[in-house]
Amino acid sequence: MNRMRNLFIGFFATFISSWLGLVVAPHLQFGGLKEHLDEDENQYLPPARTGLAERGARVYAANGCVYCHTQQVRPAHQGSDLARGWGARRTVARDYIHDRPHFLGTMRTGPDLANIGHRQNNEGWHHKHLYAPQSVSKGSIMPPFRYLYKTQRIVGAPSADALQLEGPDAPQPGFEIVPTEDAKALVAYLISLNRNYPLPEAPVD
Amino acid sequence: MTDNTHSIPAGAPPMPPASDAAERAAIDQSCRRPVLFFFGSALFWLLAGTFFAIVTSIKLHDPEFMNRAPLPDAVRFQTGEFLRANPISMQDVGFLTFGRFRAAHLNSVAYGWATSAAIGVGVWLMARLCRVPLRRPSLVTAAGVLWNIGIAIGIAAILAGQSTSVEWLEFPPYAALILGTAYAIIAIWAVDMFASRKPGHVYVTLWYVLAAFFWFPWLYASANILILLKPVQGSVQAIVNWWFGHNVLGLWFTPIGIGAAYYMIPKVIGRPIHSYYLSAIGFWSLALFYSWNGGHHLIGGPLPAWVITASIVASVMMVIPVVVTAINHHMTTRGHFHMLRYSPTLRFVVFGAMCYTLVSLQGSSMAIRSLNEITHFTHYTIGHAHFGLYAFFTMIMFGCMYYIVPRLCGCEWRSAYLIRLHFWTAAYGIAAMVAALTIGGLVQGLMLADPAKDFLGEILAITKPYLVGRSLSGVLLSIGHVVFAYHFALMVLQLGRREGGPVYFNPVEGEARP
Numbered sequence A: 001m002n003r004m005r006n007l008f009i010g011f012f013a014t015f016i017s018s019w020l021g022l023v024v025a026p027h028l029q030f031g032g033l034k035e036h037l038d039e040d041e042n043q044y045l046p047p048a049r050t051g052l053a054e055r056g057a058r059v060y061a062a063n064g065c066v067y068c069h070t071q072q073v074r075p076a077h078q079g080s081d082l083a084r085g086w087g088a089r090r091t092v093a094r095d096y097i098h099d100r101p102h103f104l105g106t107m108r109t110g111p112d113l114a115n116i117g118h119r120q121n122n123e124g125w126h127h128k129h130l131y132a133p134q135s136v137s138k139g140s141i142m143p144p145f146r147y148l149y150k151t152q153r154i155v156g157a158p159s160a161d162a163l164q165l166e167g168p169d170a171p172q173p174g175f176e177i178v179p180t181e182d183a184k185a186l187v188a189y190l191i192s193l194n195r196n197y198p199l200p201e202a203p204v205d
Numbered sequence B: 001m002t003d004n005t006h007s008i009p010a011g012a013p014p015m016p017p018a019s020d021a022a023e024r025a026a027i028d029q030s031c032r033r034p035v036l037f038f039f040g041s042a043l044f045w046l047l048a049g050t051f052f053a054i055v056t057s058i059k060l061h062d063p064e065f066m067n068r069a070p071l072p073d074a075v076r077f078q079t080g081e082f083l084r085a086n087p088i089s090m091q092d093v094g095f096l097t098f099g100r101f102r103a104a105h106l107n108s109v110a111y112g113w114a115t116s117a118a119i120g121v122g123v124w125l126m127a128r129l130c131r132v133p134l135r136r137p138s139l140v141t142a143a144g145v146l147w148n149i150g151i152a153i154g155i156a157a158i159l160a161g162q163s164t165s166v167e168w169l170e171f172p173p174y175a176a177l178i179l180g181t182a183y184a185i186i187a188i189w190a191v192d193m194f195a196s197r198k199p200g201h202v203y204v205t206l207w208y209v210l211a212a213f214f215w216f217p218w219l220y221a222s223a224n225i226l227i228l229l230k231p232v233q234g235s236v237q238a239i240v241n242w243w244f245g246h247n248v249l250g251l252w253f254t255p256i257g258i259g260a261a262y263y264m265i266p267k268v269i270g271r272p273i274h275s276y277y278l279s280a281i282g283f284w285s286l287a288l289f290y291s292w293n294g295g296h297h298l299i300g301g302p303l304p305a306w307v308i309t310a311s312i313v314a315s316v317m318m319v320i321p322v323v324v325t326a327i328n329h330h331m332t333t334r335g336h337f338h339m340l341r342y343s344p345t346l347r348f349v350v351f352g353a354m355c356y357t358l359v360s361l362q363g364s365s366m367a368i369r370s371l372n373e374i375t376h377f378t379h380y381t382i383g384h385a386h387f388g389l390y391a392f393f394t395m396i397m398f399g400c401m402y403y404i405v406p407r408l409c410g411c412e413w414r415s416a417y418l419i420r421l422h423f424w425t426a427a428y429g430i431a432a433m434v435a436a437l438t439i440g441g442l443v444q445g446l447m448l449a450d451p452a453k454d455f456l457g458e459i460l461a462i463t464k465p466y467l468v469g470r471s472l473s474g475v476l477l478s479i480g481h482v483v484f485a486y487h488f489a490l491m492v493l494q495l496g497r498r499e500g501g502p503v504y505f506n507p508v509e510g511e512a513r514p
């Protein structure tokens, strides 16, 4: 019986050390960060997300964008993230306080998206790219997300948000391709991704 | 080792007394249902996961592959055309998209295949090493049924678009709850089993298996609660995520894999483990250092430096348990390497054990900042992942199944040819996959590090052939999986061989029974 107790104490002790170190301590140290009030701009940073963008984050999760795209910018001495223009500064813990769940990612089959809203804020471009990635990025291996769009008959005037597609991607005459609510939310989310604001712990120079 | 006549008995153990053999047979019989159930369902998920894998892999070099399914066509209905033409047409659907298939792949192989196989092997090892017949076998089977229901629901949820997108925790909370319950039953059962063991020496395998059964439920519950049910802040979620992710590998798969190797190698060879002392050092240093490794998945990420540095130090310290275990296994096998020519179990297990050493040393190097900077976000990591979970863990599980299944079914494997085919497709397949991803990943990483290299035109284009290479190697692996599943089905259907001894790769002289 003694032997059993000693074994279990050992299992428990080694394990709890890492639980305290990698779960509890980080939570105590930076699990309660607050938004920072930028006095010059009179704005809270990071800005809260709109309802539509928040719904877009669910679409991002449901379709596994995270397996090809990271959302983290490493500091200057780690990789070429800054040099590639993926951000104006490294990202820090406070940048993620609104994220549930986090989308840091581990794979860059595609470019980092931490600041995609800064690089590309044209809704039309995003829709076209999501519908047919190769139509704007020749040679891309990003999967097409055509199922987030619907094809419908043009009744009266064409819809304002119909996609401008050419060639094989274009719909039959008399029809148009429009984004579903999910696609609109996703694009609102992508455009909201902009972590280039200055924070006290991460100034932009 | 050229002569085929070299027979096994060199240094073979004295035949154990008949009562021991009878006791073992009784223990094996008591495991029959639950363990075969776990093995059978593991192989089902291996096949499902392999299907997801191949499709996922092809989609990465051919994004138009398999995006459509036949459905009623809304456009044809709108035009009235459906009266004349077929109302069904091929349409884009969400459940076939890369992101969902990839999550389905990971979860079917990690929880469906690897974990079910690990539970099966772990349960059998517990019974053998506690030297008592399995207690409450129907409880174990019931936990197995529950476990499979949880996985089926989870995979369906992922395909339907309800993935959480948290790596290694994609199952939505309702599925995770079922899995957690099933696992908790196994864990409580394991403690009960251990408490009722026959007195005597506690063999090192038993430490590993028991510890793994004890650690996993705790990990799984903490991570699900802190990330999904009552989420902590974003960056803390990330470290909890990888504390979990790495510990699934290090404190669940690895101890079962090494524990099984510690059992099978001496058993097949018929001599005791080289050093008890080394195995104790190996175990406790693994428990201490591995559990701290999680932060090495977030190097350069938005976390304070101390978290990352602590994990890097622990990752490098992992060299200690790895080298100690390697020495111990090597010294045990020394002088008996010729037996790899005969015993399927030994060949798979020794292959796995050697890959454990290699993949772990690779892992320690990947945790060092200067290498990680290059390889972090690339196919190199995926290569390492398959090196670990396939070449090490999966191969050991295959080896154990070759040993255990005949003892549960009461018949022998039908064909040395099928086993040989399985071994070589697996060994060449995984070697090719790891090579393609490692080289492709290095090329990708070095180019990413140079901001002058264009992402789309240069980097994607140059890595594509390596991704095709992975798909091809995946075909080899799939052949092996189908062959093994077929062979296993024959055993379960009692169609194995009834006369003659166990199956060897090559003819053996003498009486010995590896």
Ligand code: HEM
Pocket: A067, A107, A109, B050, B053, B054, B056, B057, B060, B102, B105, B106, B109, B110, B113, B114, B381, B382, B385, B386, B389, B390, B394, B470, B471, B473, B474, B475, B477, B478
């Ligand atoms: C037929 C053989 C297999 C093929 C073709 C294959 C292919 C793939 C592919 C394409 C990915 C996605 C990589 C990416 O997102 O870039 C992947 C990920 C993964 N696979 Fe497999 N796989 C196979 C078998 C297995 C098996 C049997 C296991 C486990 C026992 C496994 C474990 C994993 C893991 C853990 C990941 C996630 C890797 C990471 O996130 O770093 N795979 N696999």
Ligand code: HEM
Pocket: A106, B167, B245, B249, B250, B253, B254, B293, B296, B297, B298, B315, B316, B318, B319, B322, B356, B359, B360, B361, B362, B363, B364, B365, B366, B367, B372, B375, B376, B377, B381, B384, B385, B386, B387, B388, B389, B392, B393
């Ligand atoms: C001393 C032992 C080991 C160390 C120090 C180690 C280190 C690492 C590091 C640094 C990464 C992260 C790569 C990155 O994202 O940049 C990684 C990923 C991974 N390792 Fe290991 N490794 C070890 C052993 C193993 C073993 C034995 C297995 C298999 C059972 C394994 C399976 C994996 C998997 C599946 C991933 C990918 C996780 C993901 O991104 O989904 N590793 N390892």
